[in-house]
Amino acid sequence: MIIIAVMNLKGGSSKTTSAAFLAHALHEAGLRVLGVDADGENESLLQWQALGEWPFPVIGMAVPNIHRQLPGIANDRYDAVVIDTPPMKEQRNIVLSAARLATHVVCPLAPTSMEYGRLPAVRQLLADATELRNDQKPIFSILFTRTVANASSTEAYREVITEEGDHVLKVPVARKEKFAQAYGLPIENALATAYGDAIAELLDMTGEEAVSA
Ligand SMILES: Nc1ncnc2c1ncn2[C@@H]1O[C@H](COP(=O)(O)OP(=O)(O)OP(=O)(O)O)[C@@H](O)[C@H]1O
Numbered sequence: 319m320i321i322i323a324v325m326n327l328k329g330g331s332s333k334t335t336s337a338a339f340l341a342h343a344l345h346e347a348g349l350r351v352l353g354v355d356a357d358g359e360n361e362s363l364l365q366w367q368a369l370g371e372w373p374f375p376v377i378g379m380a381v382p383n384i385h386r387q388l389p390g391i392a393n394d395r396y397d398a399v400v401i402d403t404p405p406m407k408e409q410r411n412i413v414l415s416a417a418r419l420a421t422h423v424v425c426p427l428a429p430t431s432m433e434y435g436r437l438p439a440v441r442q443l444l445a446d447a448t449e450l451r452n453d454q455k456p457i458f459s460i461l462f463t464r465t466v467a468n469a470s471s472t473e474a475y476r477e478v479i480t481e482e483g484d485h486v487l488k489v490p491v492a493r494k495e496k497f498a499q500a501y502g503l504p505i506e507n508a509l510a511t512a513y514g515d516a517i518a519e520l521l522d523m524t525g526e527e528a529v530s531a
């Protein structure tokens with residue numbers, strides 16, 4: 319089972335949008351998906367699931383012991399779990415708990431100086447989570463989001479972050495109306511978006527394969 323935790327330091331960084339599309343891409347690839355809403359504030363994954371009548375369940379778990387509660391629930395029934403987290407700045411304990419359990423941590427980030435400046439805090443949380451784990455640390459990836467076509471910033475920040483030793487997923491998620499207007503609606507063809515490329519890359523990093531539908 320893969321457990322993807324989507325996290326960032328602050329709000330408005332595409333966490334919920336990314337969790338929603340990643341979960342749908344996994345579902346479309348034929349995996350049994352569980353969404354976990356560890357935020358629970360407005361525009362939550364849980365509400366979106368209900369409004370959009372998603373074809374897989376989302377449960378609310380905005381607690382600081384996800385790493386204890388979730389295994390008993392997800393246990394054998396799902397192939398992939400996607401956890402949407404609150405901003406670390408406000409609910410660090412909840413995010414830390416998700417990072418203690420995750421096989422993969424994905425940090426959605428716009429390639430701008432402001433958002434790049436949030437990375438050290440995310441790295442620190444991962445280091446803290448790793449110290450609390452007995453097993454391997456999660457596979458950490460940065461997912462560029464809200465990118466502008468042909469802007470040199472995307473490749474410039476990719477280079478900087480790669481040099482610092484972190485992995486940036488190959489295909490960035492562009493700033494698009496399709497994503498800006500997605501909240502509350504059903505999601506179709508997520509696999510055909512950059513999020514489909516992201517899950518292919520994430521699954522590849524564990525050697526897991528998508529089960530064909
Ligand atoms: N690729 C994109 N293109 C355009 N708009 C986007 C994109 N991704 C996200 N957005 C928009 O950016 C805003 C913030 O996204 P989202 O709610 O996913 O962030 P969040 O990190 O979950 O925020 P919060 O911490 O407040 O829950 C939303 O209005 C969303 O529609």
Ligand SMILES: [Mg+2]
Pocket residue numbers: 333334335357361362
């Ligand atoms: Mg959110």
